[in-house]
Amino acid sequence: xxxxxxxRFKKVLVANRGEIAVRIIQGLQEMGIVTVAVYSDIDRTxxxxxxxxxxxxxxxxxxxxxxxxxxxxxxxxxxTGADAIHPGYGFLSENGxxxxxxxxAGLVFIxxxxxxxxxxxxxxASRRKxxxxxxxxxxxxxEAVTDPVVAVGIxxxxxxxxxxxxxxxxxxxxMRIVREAAAMASALRQTMGEAxxxxxxxxxxxxxxxxDPKHIExxxxxxxxxxxxxxxxxxxxxxxxxxKVIEESPSPSLDADLRARICEAAVQTARSIDYRGAGTxxxxxxxDGEFYFLEMNTRLQVEHPVTEVVTGTDLVRAMVLIxxxxxxxxxxxxxxxxxWALEFRIYAEDPGRNFAPSIGRIEAMxxxxxxxxxxxxxxxxxxxxxxxYDPMLxxxxxxxxxxxxxxxxxxxxxxxxxxxxxxxxxxxxxWALRQPAFLDGTYTTHFVEDEFDPENWLxxxxxxxxxxxxxxxxxFEALRRSDVPGAGDQASGIPAHxxxxxxxxxxxxxx
Amino acid sequence: MFMKKRYVLSFNGSQHGAVxxxxxxxxxxxxxxxxxxxxxxxPVLGGKALSLRLNGRLHLIHLTGLDNKGSVQAxxxxxTLDLTxxxxxxxxxxxxxxxxxxxxxxxxxIPGLVVELKVKPxxxxxxxxxxxxxxxxxxQNELTTAITGTVVEICVAAGQPVNPGDxxxxxxxxxxx
Numbered sequence: 145x146x147x148x149x150x151x152r153f154k155k156v157l158v159a160n161r162g163e164i165a166v167r168i169i170q171g172l173q174e175m176g177i178v179t180v181a182v183y184s185d186i187d188r189t190x191x192x193x194x195x196x197x198x199x200x201x202x203x204x205x206x207x208x209x210x211x212x213x214x215x216x217x218x219x220x221x222x223x224t225g226a227d228a229i230h231p232g233y234g235f236l237s238e239n240g241x242x243x244x245x246x247x248x249a250g251l252v253f254i255x256x257x258x259x260x261x262x263x264x265x266x267x268x269a270s271r272r273k274x275x276x277x278x279x280x281x282x283x284x285x286x287e288a289v290t291d292p293v294v295a296v297g298i299x300x301x302x303x304x305x306x307x308x309x310x311x312x313x314x315x316x317x318x319m320r321i322v323r324e325a326a327a328m329a330s331a332l333r334q335t336m337g338e339a340x341x342x343x344x345x346x347x348x349x350x351x352x353x354x355x356d357p358k359h360i361e362x363x364x365x366x367x368x369x370x371x372x373x374x375x376x377x378x379x380x381x382x383x384x385x386x387x388k389v390i391e392e393s394p395s396p397s398l399d400a401d402l403r404a405r406i407c408e409a410a411v412q413t414a415r416s417i418d419y420r421g422a423g424t425x426x427x428x429x430x431x432d433g434e435f436y437f438l439e440m441n442t443r444l445q446v447e448h449p450v451t452e453v454v455t456g457t458d459l460v461r462a463m464v465l466i467x468x469x470x471x472x473x474x475x476x477x478x479x480x481x482x483x484w485a486l487e488f489r490i491y492a493e494d495p496g497r498n499f500a501p502s503i504g505r506i507e508a509m510x511x512x513x514x515x516x517x518x519x520x521x522x523x524x525x526x527x528x529x530x531x532x533y534d535p536m537l538x539x540x541x542x543x544x545x546x547x548x549x550x551x552x553x554x555x556x557x558x559x560x561x562x563x564x565x566x567x568x569x570x571x572x573x574x575w576a577l578r579q580p581a582f583l584d585g586t587y588t589t590h591f592v593e594d595e596f597d598p599e600n601w602l603x604x605x606x607x608x609x610x611x612x613x614x615x616x617x618x619x620f621e622a623l624r625r626s627d628v629p630g631a632g633d634q635a636s637g638i639p640a641h642x643x644x645x646x647x648x649x650x651x652x653x654x655x
Numbered sequence: 656m657f658m659k660k661r662y663v664l665s666f667n668g669s670q671h672g673a674v675x676x677x678x679x680x681x682x683x684x685x686x687x688x689x690x691x692x693x694x695x696x697x698p699v700l701g702g703k704a705l706s707l708r709l710n711g712r713l714h715l716i717h718l719t720g721l722d723n724k725g726s727v728q729a730x731x732x733x734x735t736l737d738l739t740x741x742x743x744x745x746x747x748x749x750x751x752x753x754x755x756x757x758x759x760x761x762x763x764x765i766p767g768l769v770v771e772l773k774v775k776p777x778x779x780x781x782x783x784x785x786x787x788x789x790x791x792x793x794x795q796n797e798l799t800t801a802i803t804g805t806v807v808e809i810c811v812a813a814g815q816p817v818n819p820g821d822x823x824x825x826x827x828x829x830x831x832x
Contacts, residue, residue: 507728508703508719559733562704564719574733605734612714613731613738615684616705618662618673619696620718620727621740627660628677 151252151468153177153228157200157221158192160232161211162522163538164446165192168230171460180224182217184210186530191522198224205532211235214242218249228252228467230460234534237443238265254467255421256442257368263417264440268311268349274437277416279409282428282436284351290336292329295350299328302352308332310339311347314439318342321353354436356588358397358429359383361441362410363451365462365472368420373476374407375451375459382576384499384592389569390576391447391487393454396547396585397429406435413440422448422463449520449541450485483543484550488558488573490521490538492529492566495575496598501535502567504528512560516543516553529566537568547585551577575601657683661743665766666736684709724764724819739766749796759826761786761798763817771813774824778806786824789817804828 157180158168169179169192181196186205193199200220202210210216214236221229229246231237231254240258247253264270272286283302288311289295299306299322308331310318318339322331332348340346363375379395380388398406410425424445426438448459457474465473493499509525521538523529529537542557544550558574579595581587605613622628657676664671674685684694697706704717717730725741741749749764771788774780785797786806808825811817 507721508717510700510703510717555733562717562730562735564717564728564730564735568735571734602734605731608710608712609714609731611686611689612707612709612712613666613716613729613736614664614671614673614686615675615694615709616696616707616714616716616718616731617664617727617729617738617740618675618684619682619694619705619707620720620729621662621725621742622660622675623698624720625742627742628675628682629680 151227153252153464153468155180155224155226156228156230156254156464157182157217157224157226158196158230158232159211159217160230160235160237161187161190161192161533163520163536164232164234164444164522166195166522167449167520168232168460169195171458172230172464175461175464177464180220180226182211182220184532186532189527191524191527200224205530207235207532214239214245217242218245218251221246221251222249226251228254228464230254230463231443233443233446238441240265252467254463256366256419256423260417260419260423261442264442266311267309267313267439268347270439271349271437273416274413277412279413279416279437280435282351282354282438285349287349288347289332289350290348292332295332296325296328298350299325302350305353305355306350307353308335308348308350310335310343310345311349312343312345313339354428354430356431356590358395359388359426359438359589360395360397360406360429360435361424361426361445362407363445363448363459364410364414364419364423364425365459365466365474366414366419366421366423367466367471368418370415370418371472372411372414372419373472373474373479374411375455375457375474375479376481377403377406378447378450380447381587381589382582382591383589384596388447389489389491389592390573391450392547392550393450393485394481402433402435409435409437413437421466422459446489446536446539447487449518449539450487453518453541453543454481454483454485455479456482483545484547485541485543486550486554488540488542488554489536489569490540490561490563491569492535492537493569494567495569495572495596495601498598499569501531503531503535504566506537506563507565508562509564510560510562512540512557514557514560516550517541517557518543537563537566551583571602572596574603578603662740663743663746664738664740666738722819726819759800759802759804759828760822761800761824761826763789763819763821763823764796766816766818767796769811769813769815769817769823772809772811772824774806774809776806776809779829780804780806780826786826787811789823798823800824800826802826802828 155178179196181199236242240261243253244258305323308320320335336346359380366372378393380391382390413425424441427435429435518541542554544553657678659676662673676683685691695708707714719728767789804826807827
């Protein structure tokens, strides 16, 4: 069936770590492709390494000396005879010079061209490009602004409040809201200073600030030859510290007409740059129902599984097929959203202490099971979560027939998920699922800052649970001190070794 | 005849007492001022959890010991809680003993609240002298210095909660004293 010019990948190197490297390795293995993992000194026992067919050591733990060193990754691919490199997300996934170097080495980069990454990595350039293609952008300037008088003139034309934004910014950095003319001069000076020091580029532009926005994004696939389809939307408005924590698909904020228009705008975006591979076009949705292009992420997203489970697709496989030259493996008219999916990012962090990271050994883990559950994870019991990388431990994706049932199922599934060792945010997710603004779908990107009270977010145990907890913990202590008959006796009928082993492990700390 | 053991627990800032009584394979438990109730338990999931039947209700409770000082993480009904547990004898020993680490650094042994600082920076203290009072499990523990020297650092303030291992007061040895 192979057409002329097509390649068949026999071996692919995955240039990432953690749950996304595991996810990609799983997808490649299902396609019969041999997998090569890369790892840093500290990651020799990380799950992605354990699962791969081959693994290459890159260097010391800091990402700048391992996962971010493009030359070492390309050398590893060449040394192992890989045909292609999948970058995952983060690290080098949106680095144009890396993708150029990969192709210059005679390897295939499973992702977009460097040119696509570069136009979308520059917010001013992408605004101009989108406006020219007829995709709605937030009212504002397409040129860098340095003069506060000019900035005030623009702001008065489009109406205060406005947002000053660094063209090279991202991740919530290099942005400032200006609500009145008097505040413009100092805000502009500060934002330019920040942008210059953080991104090495002090170009700032002005756009209208959308109050109470919702974050809607559309998954797209392009073949690199001007053809593109969408795989529907995700809503990602539950964020803390400008980072998404819960995503869902469909979005509760779109009706059929708005969905059709926003998805079409995303396809238009992808077509206008001959996009190749899987990408995500992000929009902000204003309370009046207007939507505006925000940016395009030229990579596989963290939250891609909600799209996969709600549309029955495999985006990693689609990316590999596109990279092989097979084109897009789905037809637009065959795709539909079925039911409802929610994704919960499980972070090693303490919600009660401003979501501060909490790293350590996974002392115990019991994963949830049952209908509608998918767990993408890079951890296992006994794994030491390194301090050097992102504190995301796992993603829990829950599917059911409709939104209320998906929420009810999520409560059940989150309660089944037990993780001991580092602090984590499973309880935060259960909190979110009790909030009226989440239940009725009216939540905005301000949801967490407006609703979350770090002093009062955990529900009380009921009296029976509190009594059982005290009794069980006393029994735990009694068992490990052999004060009471435990495992191995006739009463329990359970072999002693497991319980004793656990007790021993915990007694000695085993650090 | 039932053999009884008493335990002292603390979580979410409150203290609880538990009595575990056993006779053969039969067990009873009493929590705080409640009734003595029959309890059955099975270690399950490879020793990671207890399946507990108490007052007609089944509970699956994951329990992980984090050190050998009674720090335990427990999960029940989607909640994960940090507890400390020790038998009553150890709790009493801690109370009467106070704590001296043998070095110039005085550290917290159990989670608690700093009640009183008995020294000031620069002050000369003698071996065995009390330097700080930490309240835990409704008991005030006076921590004493194991060495003679000068107080060089006070790392906490009265009213501050502390965790096991937290540095409280640093004393620099003064061989001349």
